[in-house]
Amino acid sequence: MKSRELLRLVAAQVCVHSAMTGARLAAPLLALQLGYSAAQVGVLLALFALSPVILALPAGRLADRHGLRVPLLLAIGAAMLGTGLAAAWPRFGMLCAMALLTGASAGTAQIALQRHVGRAVAHPSELKTVFSWIAIAPAMANFIGPLITGLLIDHAGPQPAHETGFRVAFGVLALLPLACWALARGAPERPLPPPGPRDAGKSVWDLASVPLLRRLLMVNWLQAMAWDVHTFVLPILGHERGLSASTIGALLGAFAIAAAGVRMALPLLAAKLPEWQVMYGATLLAACALMVYPLMPGALAMGACSVVLGVALGSVQPMVLSLLHQVAPPGRQGEAMALRVMTINFSSFLMPMLFGSIGAVTGVAGLFWLVSGALALGARAIPGLQVAEPPKVK
Template sequence: MAEDAPAAQGAKALALRLLPLIGGQLCLHAAMTGLRMAAPLLALHEGHSAAAVGGLLALFAVAPIVLALPAGRMADRHGYHRPLRWAVALAFGGALLAVLATLLPVGWHYAVLCAAAMLCGGGANFGLIAIQRTAGRLVSDPTGLKRVFSWLGLAPALSNVVGPVIAGVVIDAAGFGAAFAVLALLPLASLLWSRRVPREVPAAAPAGAPRSHRASWELLTAPPMRRLLLVNWLLSSSWDVHSFVVPVLGHERGLSASAIGLILGAFALAVAGVRLVIPLLAHRLREGAVLAGAMLLTAAVFAVYPLAHAALAMGACAVVLGLALGTVQPMIMSTLHQITPQARHGEAIALRSMTINLSSALMPLGFGMAGAAFGAAGVFWLMGAMVGAGAWPARRLAATG
């Protein structure tokens, strides 16, 4: 217990240093999540098909795939503030385009909203890479890294609530144009938070240091990096499959929309809860062991989930799954910072971002085809088998922690 008290004090001090980064990410990400809720809603109100709405949602992940490596290299060269300004400009521009869409003839709305989705999605991810790189520089030890990325992981969890709630309230009160205008103000607030982040002196590039796309991909020649991205992809896909299949499974079980929403809400609360606890226990945790345990627990939950018919039982599965997957990002980011050169952390984070966004753009199509062939339960069982098999490469990451 005497050892835990200093750990708690250290976690509190680190959280205060992280506050400007958390606030900046919260504002950027909330603008994107608000637009991601409001833009498809406007498209549906105007009579666009579900397929068109799905395409609009997919575009939020397209620009991050293209912009990730430039964002990572810019962060490595210039630190935090320059890429953050680019991120704010992209997100702000996307929200303004959404405002413009409401002022144009209806026939133009969908095309302009698509452009807005790409800009806002790209801006949020551009900023995320700079924020994660800067956060990783606040500490140098594995315990500190786990604490840093546990606290930082609260920002997207909160923004998934803040953005849609703001958008929904303003839409009901004043319409879509006003909602998009309010969302446009959120990225500007990130600039205010950035004033509390110390400026980093750019490091001089080593003579002959490569800066090409090929050089970035050469990070993948390291086996630990390949294993890390595989584990990250499997666990990220587990998150996506839960969001995709639970509404389908709940509909098959005859659950109400509110019950399904509560199940997904229980999952989100469990994720946030475990990330609050990790900083207090970080000195006792090992990345590889936690990731392997999370994968085995996820596989077990996916095996049981389709057998749960009542909302309460599904909610219990969601909580256990949230506790497992909530541990993933801090462990992944801590490991990534340990296995890559410090001068290339931005590029490494960018590669991770690309795999996640590519998965988010493509995996729903795979889930849909698997669901048509095997049913919602079959998707859970198939994904569970894949995640369970991934526990072995995750365990091997222990050597890097």
């Protein structure tokens, strides 16, 4: 794949994904301002992951059958509709609708773009490099979306966090997906492989029959849970400590910059280390960062922990995608990507509600320490992710 084409696809995913990440910052802040409880905010945040759980498999099959353009157009339309509804009617019901639509948009675009770049490489040795670059997109979107949204919420209205600021923020987020189409529409489609006779009538659960794939999905789920607890707790923790929306957005942005920065360095590191070793070190580092995070006294110290956590979790996704693409049978990469998206988004749907309930008992510190312990225990499974040869699906 040419570097220019790859960079355009990275920028395209940044645009459509930023609509979701910005909405995910604004929605809980507006809900808290409207008087809704932390448990209700947890339900709202969970909705961002519900639609990808439901639509991941159809989106993966759609990408396998039609390539890049059709799923990408649907993703762009969903993102614009969701943020447009919230801009017009900034009420809790519309925030829920926005969460469902922007979550579906981000998940569909991610599956289509990751499948596209994975099939574009000439040799499996290039997978870690291209996935390191395409994985920069969500990290950059986690910086751009919250930062722009936080600034607009604080400064576009007559006073910080005024309803007008939220309306303007949602309106700007609705325009970002248009840039995605302008960047990605010229990407050359790769020839679609004909469906093989062995794939006829196969379900996605046949992919899950591969032991290595099951182990990989479990490890990826633990790391996604660590990402989710940071995303869920930080707005609530910042609200409790009196931090402004801009400061909370900057803290999330520091996490995202670190995740993007480490992914830019990964092609050099990954050339010398196998995927499982990178994942093992990153998981242990994330466990340590979560252990000390709730002990940080102010925004600067919290930002330092966000950077460390971003470095750790940001290095994982390219390695997971590289292994996943090697495991998936030809012509079913979209389904394999969808199975991963469905797994981690089901966690993102369920975890915020559990976090809200558990946090009411243990407090913020208890949530961080619980996930830290889960990561430390789960790290023992990572050395088993060594790939000798692509396993066959029965």
